[in-house]
Amino acid sequence: MRIPPAAPPALFQAACGALLGLAFLWGSPAGCAEWGRFLERFVSADGRVIDPGQQDASHSEGQGYGLWLALLHGDRPAFDRLLRWTVDNLQVRKDALFAWSWGRRPNGSWNVIDYNNASDGDLLIASALLGAAAEWNHPPYREKALAVVRDIRLHLAFPAGKRRLIAPGYYGFAVQERLLFNTGYAVFPAYRAFAAAEETAFWSRILEDARSLLREAADNPFALPPDWVVVEPEQPRLSAERGPFFGYEAARLPLYESGLEEPLPLFGPFLAWVERSGYLPARVNLVEHTVSTGEAAAGFHAVFALAAERRGKGDLARRLLERGRVKIASETDDYYSNALFLLATAGSGRRGLRWP
Numbered sequence: 001m002r003i004p005p006a007a008p009p010a011l012f013q014a015a016c017g018a019l020l021g022l023a024f025l026w027g028s029p030a031g032c033a034e035w036g037r038f039l040e041r042f043v044s045a046d047g048r049v050i051d052p053g054q055q056d057a058s059h060s061e062g063q064g065y066g067l068w069l070a071l072l073h074g075d076r077p078a079f080d081r082l083l084r085w086t087v088d089n090l091q092v093r094k095d096a097l098f099a100w101s102w103g104r105r106p107n108g109s110w111n112v113i114d115y116n117n118a119s120d121g122d123l124l125i126a127s128a129l130l131g132a133a134a135e136w137n138h139p140p141y142r143e144k145a146l147a148v149v150r151d152i153r154l155h156l157a158f159p160a161g162k163r164r165l166i167a168p169g170y171y172g173f174a175v176q177e178r179l180l181f182n183t184g185y186a187v188f189p190a191y192r193a194f195a196a197a198e199e200t201a202f203w204s205r206i207l208e209d210a211r212s213l214l215r216e217a218a219d220n221p222f223a224l225p226p227d228w229v230v231v232e233p234e235q236p237r238l239s240a241e242r243g244p245f246f247g248y249e250a251a252r253l254p255l256y257e258s259g260l261e262e263p264l265p266l267f268g269p270f271l272a273w274v275e276r277s278g279y280l281p282a283r284v285n286l287v288e289h290t291v292s293t294g295e296a297a298a299g300f301h302a303v304f305a306l307a308a309e310r311r312g313k314g315d316l317a318r319r320l321l322e323r324g325r326v327k328i329a330s331e332t333d334d335y336y337s338n339a340l341f342l343l344a345t346a347g348s349g350r351r352g353l354r355w356p
Contacts, residue, residue, distance in 0.1 A: 032073070034342060034345075034346075035069065035073045035075070035342065035346070038069065038338055038339070038342055039078065041332060041333075041335075041338070042062075042066075042335045042338065042339075043066060043078070043082070044085075045081075046081065046084075046085050047066075047078075047080075047081030047082040047083070047084055047085035047086070048063075048085050048089070048102075049062035049063055049065065049066040049082070049335070050062075050335065051335040051336070052333040052335065053333060053334060053335065053336075054103070055103060055104060056103065056104070057101060057102060057103030057104070057113070058089075058101075058102045058103065059100055059101055059102070059118065059121065060086070060090055060098040060099070060100045060117065060118055060120075060121025060122065060124075060125065061100070061118060061120050061121040061124060062121075062335065062339070063082060063085070063086040063090065063098075063121065063124075063125060064120070064121050064122075064123070064124025064125045064128060065124060065339040065343065066078075066082045066339075067079060067082050067083060067086070067124070067125060067128035067129070067132075068124060068127075068128045068131070068343065069339070069342055069343065069346065070082055071128055071131050071132050071135060072343075072346045073346060076132075076136060079128075079132060083129075083144075086098065086125060087144075089102055089111075089112070090102060090112070090121075092112060092115070093115060093117070095151040095154075095155060096147040096148045096150070096151040097117040097122050097148065097151050097152070097155065097156075097170065098117055098118075098121055098122055098125060098148075099112045099114065099115045099116070099117065100114055100116055100117050100118035100121055100169070101113040101114040116169050116170055116171050116172065117156075117169050117170050118168065118169055118185075119152065119156050119166050119167060119168055119169060119185055120168075120182070120184070120185040120187060122148055122151075122152050122156075123152065123166070123185070123187040123190040123191075124187060124190065125148060126145045126148040126149050126152070126190065126194070127145075127187070127189060127190035127193045127194070129141045129142065129144050129145035129148070130142060130145045130193050130194075130197060131193070133145065142197075145197070146197060146198060149194050149197060149198060150198070152166060152194075153194075153199060153202060153203075155170055156169075156170065157202075157206070158174045158179050159177065160174075160177060160178070160179035160181070160231040160232065160233075161177060161231060161232055161233035161234065162233070163209035163210075163212070163213060163231065164205060164206060164209055165179060165181055165206070165209055165210060165213065165231065166185070166206060166210075167179060167181075168180070168181065168182045168185055177232060177233055178230065178231070178232050179230075179231045179232075180228060180229075180230055180231075180239060180242075181213070181228070181229045181230075181231050181236075182227065182228055182249055183213075183214060183217065183225045183226065183227060183228070183229060183249065183250045183253065184227060184248075184249035184250045184251070184252045184253065185249075186210040186211075186213075186214065186253065186256060187256050188207060188210070188211070188256045188257060188259050188260050189256060189258070189259025189260075190259075191203050191204075191206050191207040191210070192207065192259055192260075195207070211260075211264065213229065213231065213236055214253070214264060214266060215264070215265055215266075216235065216236050217229045217236050218265075218266050220286045220289070221269060221289055222246070222269050222270040222273070222284055222286065222289070223265070223266050223267060223268055223269045223270060224246040224250070224266065224267065224270055224284055224286060225246065225250050225253070225266065226238050226239070226242075226243075226244060226245060226246055226250065226286055227242060227243075227245055227246060227247060227248060227249035227250045228241075228242035228243075228249070238286070238287070244285055244286045244287040244288075245283050245284065245285060245286065246283065246284045246286055247282060247283035247284065247292075248282075248283070251296070251300045251303065251304075251340075252303065252340065253266070254267065254303040254304055254306050254307035254310075255303040255306060255340065255343055255344055257307070257310075258306055258310070263307070263310045263311060267304075267307045267311070268311060270284070271304070271307060271308055271311065271313060271316065274304070274316070274320075275313065275316045278319075279295065280295060280296040280300060280301055280304060280320065280323070281293075281294070281295065281296060282294045282295060282296045282297065282300070295327075297327065297331060297334060297336075297337035297340075298323075298324040298325070298326075298327035298328035298331050298334075298337050298338075298341050299324070299328075299334075299336060299337035299338065299339065299340025299341040299344070300324075300337070300340065301320045301321065301323050301324030301327065301341075302320070302321060302324045302340060302341045302344035302345055303340055303343075303344045304320050305317040305318070305320040305321040305324065305344065306344050308320060321345070324341060328341050
């Protein structure tokens with residue numbers, strides 16, 4: 001399926017012109033060309049973020065990433081297209097949350113595939129709207145955001161043992177005091193943005209409980225949390241069903257921790273290993289203490305460059321980013337890697353706007 005460009009060249013160039021003179025990560029502006037390529041490869045003309053690796057489906061997470069990328073690149077026309085498609089096609093539940101999956105149904109029609117939500121998508125979309133309301137002085141964005149924030153708080157907050165956490169979805173993850181938690185859904189900057197917008201004590205506790213959970217879950221030689229954790233009244237444990245791996249899900253955490261004033265007490269031993277070996281693996285087995293032979297995608301290199309930079313490992317950060325730039329050129333159909341790469345390299349320093 002060929003994806004048409006999302007905007008005429010004149011509109012795109014005007015949006016990118018707003019970036020001139022602004023400082024980005026490591027002193028190098030995130031190129032408008034990279035954002036333009038993302039739009040052309042992964043965003044339809046009507047604002048749908050397309051995942052070629054998932055039969056051209058779309059997900060609430062992808063729409064959230066697209067909204068944040070449009071905001072970080074100062075591209076309000078793209079932001080509004082993305083938002084319109086998201087609201088029209090995914091905000092179709094009885095609450096203000098978003099159906100997580102949209103694509104081709106068995107009968108060949110295109111529509112919502114699964115009406116359950118995914119909380120990372122809800123968090124990303126709502127926080128992007130709050131950022132856009134402030135950046136472009138547009139109160140209706142804030143009104144839309146607060147409706148989503150309210151329903152995240154009302155429908156997804158779950159007491160799991162001594163903690164209160166945001167469940168990965170409305171259905172299928174929580175039973176009594178047991179919660180299956182996706183660590184890659186801990187979007188810390190969204191929690192902070194929500195705490196500034198409403199119910200400060202509630203969202204501050206959500207942030208702190210998620211941070212303490214990750215500390216406990218990362219009790220292994222690499223100081224890495226697994227992608228999935230079973231949270232109970234006792235110590236959190238690995239999910240036997242989902243596997244003992246750090247990888248595809250939790251690899252986003254170095255990006256999300258950039259919204260915290262202090263880095264998480266994670267990743268240090270792993271980064272030291274990466275520095276010695278000169279290799280960033282796609283996955284780590286936290287039980288066998290082994291790494292995959294497959295190298296991580298470009299987006300993972302970029303987010304771990306952020307982690308290295310925050311921990312004073314500037315040389316490693318540059319090497320990881322350089323390797324990511326080499327790899328991204330061949331990842332033309334990998335929406336997820338491209339999104340993470342752009343978010344990691346475009347989200348720093350823009351007039352005080354922090355990612356997310």
